[in-house]
Amino acid sequence: MKHLLSTAGLAREDAITILDTAAQMATTQSREIKKLPTLRGRTVVNLFFEDSTRTRISFETAAKRLSADVINFSAKGSSVSKGESLKDTALTLQAMGADAVVCRHQASGAPHLLAHAGWLDSAVVNAGDGTHQHPTQALLDAYTMRRHLAGPPGSGPDDAAALGADLAGRRVAIVGDVLHSRVARSNVHLLHTLGAEVTLVAPPTLLPVGVESWPCEVSYHLDESLREGAPDAIMMLRVQRERMSGAGAGAFFPNPLEYTRKYGLDGRRLALLPEHAIVMHPGPMNRGLEISAEAADSPRAVIVEQVANGVAVRMAVLYLLLSGRDAPGAPDPSEGSVLA
Amino acid sequence: MSTTYLLRGVAPLGGDPADLLLRDGLIAEIGAAGSIDPAGRPGEDAATVVDGAGLVALPGLVDLHTHLREPGREDAETVRSGTRAAAAGGFTAVHAMANTTPVADTAGVVEQVWRLGRDAGWADVHPVGAVSVGLGGERLAELGAMADSAARVRVFSDDGRCVADPILMRRALEYVKAFDGVVAQHAQEPRLTEGAQMNEGVVSAEIGLTGWPAVAEEAIIARDVLLAEHVGSRLHVCHLSTARSVDIVRWAKSRGVDVTAEVTPHHLVLTDELARGYDPTFKVNPPLRTQADVDAVRDGLADGTIDIVATDHAPHTREDKDCEWPAAAFGMTGLETALSVVQATMVDTGRLTWSDVARVMSSAPARIARTDAGERPQGRPLEVGEPANVVLVDPAATRVVDGAAQVTASGNTPFRGRELPGRVVATFLRGAATVLDGVPVERPEGGVA
Amino acid sequence: MNPGAAVPSTPNVPGPSGRPETVVLGDADVARALTRIAHEIVERNKGAADVVLLGIPTRGVPLARRLAQRLASVVGSDHQALVGELDVTMYRDDLRRNPTRPVGATHLPPSGIDDKVVVLVDDVLFSGRTIRAALDAISDLGRPRAVQLAVLVDRGHRELPIRPDYVGKNLPTSAEERVSVRLAELDGTGDSVTIRGGGPR
Numbered sequence: 001m002k003h004l005l006s007t008a009g010l011a012r013e014d015a016i017t018i019l020d021t022a023a024q025m026a027t028t029q030s031r032e033i034k035k036l037p038t039l040r041g042r043t044v045v046n047l048f049f050e051d052s053t054r055t056r057i058s059f060e061t062a063a064k065r066l067s068a069d070v071i072n073f074s075a076k077g078s079s080v081s082k083g084e085s086l087k088d089t090a091l092t093l094q095a096m097g098a099d100a101v102v103c104r105h106q107a108s109g110a111p112h113l114l115a116h117a118g119w120l121d122s123a124v125v126n127a128g129d130g131t132h133q134h135p136t137q138a139l140l141d142a143y144t145m146r147r148h149l150a151g152p153p154g155s156g157p158d159d160a161a162a163l164g165a166d167l168a169g170r171r172v173a174i175v176g177d178v179l180h181s182r183v184a185r186s187n188v189h190l191l192h193t194l195g196a197e198v199t200l201v202a203p204p205t206l207l208p209v210g211v212e213s214w215p216c217e218v219s220y221h222l223d224e225s226l227r228e229g230a231p232d233a234i235m236m237l238r239v240q241r242e243r244m245s246g247a248g249a250g251a252f253f254p255n256p257l258e259y260t261r262k263y264g265l266d267g268r269r270l271a272l273l274p275e276h277a278i279v280m281h282p283g284p285m286n287r288g289l290e291i292s293a294e295a296a297d298s299p300r301a302v303i304v305e306q307v308a309n310g311v312a313v314r315m316a317v318l319y320l321l322l323s324g325r326d327a328p329g330a331p332d333p334s335e336g337s338v339l340a
Numbered sequence: 341m342s343t344t345y346l347l348r349g350v351a352p353l354g355g356d357p358a359d360l361l362l363r364d365g366l367i368a369e370i371g372a373a374g375s376i377d378p379a380g381r382p383g384e385d386a387a388t389v390v391d392g393a394g395l396v397a398l399p400g401l402v403d404l405h406t407h408l409r410e411p412g413r414e415d416a417e418t419v420r421s422g423t424r425a426a427a428a429g430g431f432t433a434v435h436a437m438a439n440t441t442p443v444a445d446t447a448g449v450v451e452q453v454w455r456l457g458r459d460a461g462w463a464d465v466h467p468v469g470a471v472s473v474g475l476g477g478e479r480l481a482e483l484g485a486m487a488d489s490a491a492r493v494r495v496f497s498d499d500g501r502c503v504a505d506p507i508l509m510r511r512a513l514e515y516v517k518a519f520d521g522v523v524a525q526h527a528q529e530p531r532l533t534e535g536a537q538m539n540e541g542v543v544s545a546e547i548g549l550t551g552w553p554a555v556a557e558e559a560i561i562a563r564d565v566l567l568a569e570h571v572g573s574r575l576h577v578c579h580l581s582t583a584r585s586v587d588i589v590r591w592a593k594s595r596g597v598d599v600t601a602e603v604t605p606h607h608l609v610l611t612d613e614l615a616r617g618y619d620p621t622f623k624v625n626p627p628l629r630t631q632a633d634v635d636a637v638r639d640g641l642a643d644g645t646i647d648i649v650a651t652d653h654a655p656h657t658r659e660d661k662d663c664e665w666p667a668a669a670f671g672m673t674g675l676e677t678a679l680s681v682v683q684a685t686m687v688d689t690g691r692l693t694w695s696d697v698a699r700v701m702s703s704a705p706a707r708i709a710r711t712d713a714g715e716r717p718q719g720r721p722l723e724v725g726e727p728a729n730v731v732l733v734d735p736a737a738t739r740v741v742d743g744a745a746q747v748t749a750s751g752n753t754p755f756r757g758r759e760l761p762g763r764v765v766a767t768f769l770r771g772a773a774t775v776l777d778g779v780p781v782e783r784p785e786g787g788v789a
Numbered sequence: 790m791n792p793g794a795a796v797p798s799t800p801n802v803p804g805p806s807g808r809p810e811t812v813v814l815g816d817a818d819v820a821r822a823l824t825r826i827a828h829e830i831v832e833r834n835k836g837a838a839d840v841v842l843l844g845i846p847t848r849g850v851p852l853a854r855r856l857a858q859r860l861a862s863v864v865g866s867d868h869q870a871l872v873g874e875l876d877v878t879m880y881r882d883d884l885r886r887n888p889t890r891p892v893g894a895t896h897l898p899p900s901g902i903d904d905k906v907v908v909l910v911d912d913v914l915f916s917g918r919t920i921r922a923a924l925d926a927i928s929d930l931g932r933p934r935a936v937q938l939a940v941l942v943d944r945g946h947r948e949l950p951i952r953p954d955y956v957g958k959n960l961p962t963s964a965e966e967r968v969s970v971r972l973a974e975l976d977g978t979g980d981s982v983t984i985r986g987g988g989p990r
Contacts, residue, residue: 107664109618132548210545324889
């Protein structure tokens with residue numbers, strides 16, 4: 001694994017290695033001394049072309065907990081606004097000796113370009129690109145689900161049962177703006193790879209043409225999906241305010257009230273879920289729109305835990321990308337190497 | 341005084357080998373292979389002999405859809421570099437699209453482009469006039485003035501933009517009837533394609549680029565053929581790219597609508613799967629579609645629903661392509677690969693004969709643009725007395741495309757690294773060699789008008 | 790007892806890789822060595838009251854468990870309470886140059902390690918770098934009163950000033966030779982220590 005750009009094509013065993021490594025990272029984070037010397041002397045650049053304080057802080061924390069040097073390159077307020085191209089930015093980072101570049105970009109495919117255009121030798125981690133992918137978000141979601149769903153139903157988080165496990169047979173509903181969601185795309189592929197059965201629930205206007213080729217089910221009706229699908233986990237997607245106005249590409253639904261009525265998770269719908277089901281949201285939430293305060297603050301919500309798990313998952317990804325980078329030749333399988 | 345050329349043993353339209361004598365800008369003589377004496381009659385200059393064994397002779401190719409970028413973007417292409425690339429690709433005439441800076445929406449700009457073409461000398465340049473002022477889609481440009489100018493514009497297009505306003509389209513279709521013009525529509529419903537980056541479908545859904553739905557093209561073509569029927573005008577559909585666009589044009593022709601249609605070489609072979617690598621070389625408008633669409637446009641070209649192949653040669657500087665996909669410019673070069681792609685997809689597959697190629701790449705485009713008559717007619721048959729616009733092709737040759745090695749000033753060819761059949765060995769513009777031995781002739785004789 | 794006792798005169802046998810290997814220790818030898826080490830630990834620390842054992846994955850972990858069982862029988866306590874495992878992967882100094890290693894688990898004994906005598910347990914002591922990493926890991930986890938080192942085999946070639954406190958067997962080797970430890974818990978065979986490669990011995 002040289003880069004992490006997408007969950008599509010991530011093999012099951014690699015995904016499980018990342019999750020298992022994240023579990024080990026998580027145990028170190030309950031210690032008094034949280035910092036590990038693992039990536040001492042390595043430089044991780046957070047290259048953010050789009051504001052996302054949460055994601056940047058999560059990656060920054062992960063890198064610092066592994067003793068890497070972190071450089072935050074907020075391209076919005078930097079030379080890019082003066083018209084510097086992605087190529088020149090990449091060449092600059094190359095010259096500065098970045099070992100890993102964590103890239104958030106409003107253009108789908110920008111991290112792919114950084115990884116493959118030949119401008120940069122660093123490992124590239126996609127921290128969210130346009131409406132394409134956000135692989136570490138999907139990994140932290142899968143990690144959270146695995147903790148809660150690996151044991152017998154209703155048994156709560158079970159780290160021992162989770163280790164090495166996948167999500168075979170678990171049912172996950174992903175609800176909301178799938179069309180514009182990199183979180184949904186990343187999750188559909190990863191959860192499918194891990195054996196989960198995914199149902200996307202959205203108004204038809206917020207589903208992409210071509211969704212029929214995705215490895216999941218599609219529903220237009222949330223109530224029906226909750227009653228009949230009995231999901232083990234429900235993930236509410238953020239609805240961007242600009243999707244509601246008639247400007248640009250036009251409104252995707254009549255108004256927020258109707259959206260909430262048909263696709264919002266409230267107390268009544270929460271009661272339709274199985275006892276053991278968990279409620280997830282990638283954040284930041286629009287309380288009262290896609291999720292009510294009652295649902296967001298309920299004991300079944302693991303939304304805050306998702307944030308904590310994000311650090312462990314990103315530590316695992318940085319570790320797995322940056323260790324073994326200078327190893328001579330192909331890894332010898334008899335040595336027990338886990339990632340090629 | 342131009343050189344006299346004897347093309348010995350070439351196969352006109354892929355038929356039996358023959359000798360063609362090009363003298364004084366005309367095809368002076370056609371005879372059986374080996375029958376014409378290069379020494380000529382007393383008092384005539386001896387002819388330069390071009391050994392044509394194994395070469396197919398076609399009438400000089402005519403491109404109805406070329407972006408020469410001058411004036412405005414001379415860093416991407418100039419009239420000189422673009423026409424030189426055209427000659428290298430076997431073309432003797434190109435129709436230069438109007439989306440320059442300034443826009444070719446007045447007699448002054450079209451005459452400037454026309455004169456630059458005359459000075460360049462590698463191929464005739466026929467400016468296309470803008471339909472609307474500044475391509476703005478609001479007010480008609482001075483179509484009549486452009487028609488009456490020295491450039492004698494007959495093709496009008498806002499290419500790059502669609503004439504979306506139905507009343508403006510109707511007026512344009514009607515207005516150009518006065519001088520036998522044609523409106524060449526870039527069919528793209530603007531509201532359905534806001535922010536569009538690539539074909540909308542399975543690939544766009546997965547890789548997260550905003551979709552350009554096929555229906556945005558088809559809806560405009562359907563509207564326009566109905567409008568053209570209603571007002572009894574001539575309509576040309578630029579670069580159609582979808583299976584249903586072919587169906588609509590086929591239906592319109594069956595009703596007798598005076599519509600013609602073109603397909604680009606890239607839409608004959610490339611699909612949206614190429615977008616998966618986010619390489620903006622494959623970003624083009626209309627976008628690369630699916631394999632089903634590729635199959636349908638080939639069928640349409642084979643059965644005559646699609647009249648012509650036009651390159652939509654769209655050179656771009658490296659900085660306009662060396663960037664994130666959404667930030668990159670639309671377009672790909674095509675002049676130097678068009679004939680090879682047509683050979684690979686249509687001739688070598690048995691769908692078209694070389695005679696058909698002469699039709700779809702020479703006579704039909706010239707006929708649509710009305711450049712088949714007048715002072716310097718193009719797209720004429722290979723017959724004695726016709727202008728000596730001839731291209732010699734070696735269909736047995738193959739080559740690997742190298743963007744940097746091409747004649748065009750820009751390197752954005754989508755065929756980079758691909759092996760293509762066929763090679764243009766020589767191009768003659770009114771008897772003057774613009775390409776010999778596969779290389780453009782410097783300072784072609786036609787350069788001084 | 791002399792830890793450097795003569796090598797049992799076992800002839801060369803084909804190992805799992807097909808290359809000839811020499812068996813240096815067998816089942817009984819390993820058991821004897823561990824029993825001896827257990828006694829030495831008790832002797833050195835005047836009992837085993839404050840002793841905890843930390844096995845270094847992979848093969849240090851079962852060795853530490855076996856030592857804990859022996860200690861428990863000596864001092865009469867629950868062996869589970871005496872033993873833990875210490876993964877040192879994230880403290881290694883060669884992560885960049887070697888193929889990616891999976892990160893293992895660290896479990897401390899219930900009593901923790903503060904003010905304890907921690908005995909690190911590993912199968913083979915070679916360069917000393919793993920033990921260096923283990924010492925760093927321990928210092929992040931707590932503050933033991935003392936740290937000691939027990940290894941089944943010391944094959945020499947130290948690159949750091951590290952010396953074992955308890956050795957099952959000193960085994961002079963050349964750097965090219967490869968020492969393999971197989972343990973019943975992990976390898977589904979009997980216990981053995983074998984040596985191969987590096988030309989005829």
